Amino acid sequence: MENDHLDPPTIGWSDFARGRHLPEGKHTWFAGTDQELLRRIRAGWARRRPGQGRTDLSQVVIVPVDPAGFVGATVRVQEDTPLHARFERRQRGEAGFVRVTAEGEREPVRHAAVVLYSAETLQENEGRRTTDCDWEIVCLLAGPREVEPMDPLTMARNFLQQPGGTFAEYSALEFAEAIWYWASRASAHCEE
Numbered sequence: 001m002e003n004d005h006l007d008p009p010t011i012g013w014s015d016f017a018r019g020r021h022l023p024e025g026k027h028t029w030f031a032g033t034d035q036e037l038l039r040r041i042r043a044g045w046a047r048r049r050p051g052q053g054r055t056d057l058s059q060v061v062i063v064p065v066d067p068a069g070f071v072g073a074t075v076r077v078q079e080d081t082p083l084h085a086r087f088e089r090r091q092r093g094e095a096g097f098v099r100v101t102a103e104g105e106r107e108p109v110r111h112a113a114v115v116l117y118s119a120e121t122l123q124e125n126e127g128r129r130t131t132d133c134d135w136e137i138v139c140l141l142a143g144p145r146e147v148e149p150m151d152p153l154t155m156a157r158n159f160l161q162q163p164g165g166t167f168a169e170y171s172a173l174e175f176a177e178a179i180w181y182w183a184s185r186a187s188a189h190c191e192e
């Protein structure tokens with residue numbers, strides 16, 4: 001990959017990701033240490049790919065990592081799955097939305113990856129950086145598929161440049177595949 005001959009980039013956690021990916025929470029989490037996660041990211045750095053809706057490795061990358069110790073966030077929904085809906089916001093200053101969660105066993109983790117944003121990308125759309133690192137962790141992904149479509153609401157936030165989103169272009173096919181994939185899944189329900 002381009003620039004792989006240079007020193008590895010510095011990597012840190014964004015406050016956004018650190019506050020979301022908590023053990024026993026509704027989002028994916030890693031049961032290991034920060035140091036172990038950073039080692040895995042560095043080990044997978046050469047295999048990184050552009051984030052969904054991106055065409056190069058300069059803004060958003062997805063780095064595949066060893067899935068051991070990751071716990072996924074999704075429940076496969078069936079006709080009899082108890083569902084819950086509530087209005088929430090990801091963070092202050094962002095538009096609210098309806099989140100549907102499902103009771104049940106989380107899907108098994110067979111693949112894991114870490115989404116990182118470059119320092120410059122973090123500052124787009126009135127965003128902010130948490131660290132002075134070259135890249136910040138913004139999302140942990142773990143589940144049954146190697147490439148999981150992005151949540152359609154996240155795609156729309158990015159595409160429409162809503163607060164908290166970073167612009168990316170998605171095709172109609174990408175939107176349709178994401179909607180179809182997420183139509184039978186929901187975030188695991190957690191009592192708050």
